[in-house]
Amino acid sequence: MASEAWQKIDEVLKELELATCDNKDSLEQFRIRYLGSKNIIKPLFGEIRNVENEKKKEFGQKLNELKQKAEEKFAQFQSEVKSKERSDAQQSLDMTLPSEPYNQGSRHPISIVMNRIISIFEKIGYVVAEEREIEDDWHNFTAMNTPEDHPARDMQDTFYLKDSTQYLLRTHTSSVQSRVMTTQEPPIRIIAPGRVYRNETISARSHCQFHQVEGLYIDKDVSFADMKQTLLYFAREMYGPDTKIRLRPSYFPFTEPSAEMDVYWGLKDETDYRITKGTGWLEILGCGMVDPNVLENCKIDPDVYSGFAFGMGIERQAMLKYKISDIRLLFENDVRFLRQFSSVI
Numbered sequence: 001m002a003s004e005a006w007q008k009i010d011e012v013l014k015e016l017e018l019a020t021c022d023n024k025d026s027l028e029q030f031r032i033r034y035l036g037s038k039n040i041i042k043p044l045f046g047e048i049r050n051v052e053n054e055k056k057k058e059f060g061q062k063l064n065e066l067k068q069k070a071e072e073k074f075a076q077f078q079s080e081v082k083s084k085e086r087s088d089a090q091q092s093l094d095m096t097l098p099s100e101p102y103n104q105g106s107r108h109p110i111s112i113v114m115n116r117i118i119s120i121f122e123k124i125g126y127v128v129a130e131e132r133e134i135e136d137d138w139h140n141f142t143a144m145n146t147p148e149d150h151p152a153r154d155m156q157d158t159f160y161l162k163d164s165t166q167y168l169l170r171t172h173t174s175s176v177q178s179r180v181m182t183t184q185e186p187p188i189r190i191i192a193p194g195r196v197y198r199n200e201t202i203s204a205r206s207h208c209q210f211h212q213v214e215g216l217y218i219d220k221d222v223s224f225a226d227m228k229q230t231l232l233y234f235a236r237e238m239y240g241p242d243t244k245i246r247l248r249p250s251y252f253p254f255t256e257p258s259a260e261m262d263v264y265w266g267l268k269d270e271t272d273y274r275i276t277k278g279t280g281w282l283e284i285l286g287c288g289m290v291d292p293n294v295l296e297n298c299k300i301d302p303d304v305y306s307g308f309a310f311g312m313g314i315e316r317q318a319m320l321k322y323k324i325s326d327i328r329l330l331f332e333n334d335v336r337f338l339r340q341f342s343s344v345i
């Protein structure tokens with residue numbers, strides 16, 4: 001009967017007006033009753049055919065309004081339930097509970113020492129230069145004044161790329177010197193940290209890969225005294241304000257004159273005797289005035305410019321600082337070892 005259908009619409013409308021929802025369950029009940037696939041509004045659409053022709057339009061409109069009303073109510077309840085859930089969650093948050101422990105990462109000791117060295121030189125105007133680890137023969141050796149028959153060029157000491165006599169894993173960060181000198185105009189003041197490779201047997205004291213930091217300063221009138229002063233500044237920043245240094249004559253193909261720098265470590269205990277071979281002095285780096293041949297190779301006029309360079313290993317300094325007795329620990333990435341540095345920045 002059509003009149004019953006009219007009545008039913010009014011009933012559902014009233015029901016909708018009175019409906020309330022305050023949780024997920026009642027929201028779902030509401031959805032099923034008014035919007036689900038077997039909702040109570042749907043069958044009323046079937047009643048249209050029983051309505052007199054002139055009232056069909058009105059009946060249809062009323063039904064559509066009813067359906068719309070149900071949808072509006074649902075949207076309203078849905079957002080109310082959501083915001084209630086949110087505020088409940090906030091209230092149940094106990095701010096006095098201890099926080100969940102979380103694992104903090106740690107810096108690798110090599111990075112710690114390397115960053116320290118970089119920041120010491122950055123303070124006096126050096127900028128970081130980074131270059132490739134796969135290098136060509138020219139930048140690693142030839143430009144650096146290293147003669148053809150130098151033992152470092154030997155397969156025994158250098159990793160060449162497969163079937164190549166041209167490409168190799170750089171044996172020192174001095175290759176960055178030639179890279180920078182051929183691409184930048186003086187004045188040049190760079191610090192170049194990075195990984196280097198040598199074909200050495202792995203033991204507690206040496207590894208086939210390690211890290212160096214290279215320094216290069218090229219300008220007009222740069223003297224050996226400038227170098228000594230710069231390295232003294234570095235040693236005191238790194239090892240304490242009273243640190244003593246000494247420069248011993250040495251030889252590198254790319255510097256002339258060349259030297260090795262020692263810092264006075266002291267002879268307080270047996271380990272000091274062992275690591276300094278009883279002298280109290282510890283070798284830290286190699287250095288020297290850039291050989292004019294190197295400047296010429298890199299198209300810098302040695303009559304106008306001069307400069308100094310130095311290179312130091314990182315592993316040994318890290319091992320001394322943290323009393324690490326085996327270099328291999330630095331490359332194994334055992335978390336039990338690495339975690340010990342989590343408090344160091």
Ligand code: PHE
Pocket residue numbers: 171172173174214252255286287288309310311312
């Ligand atoms: N490249 C040298 C080495 O690996 C160190 C060095 C760098 C010496 C710069 C002098 C100048 O031992």
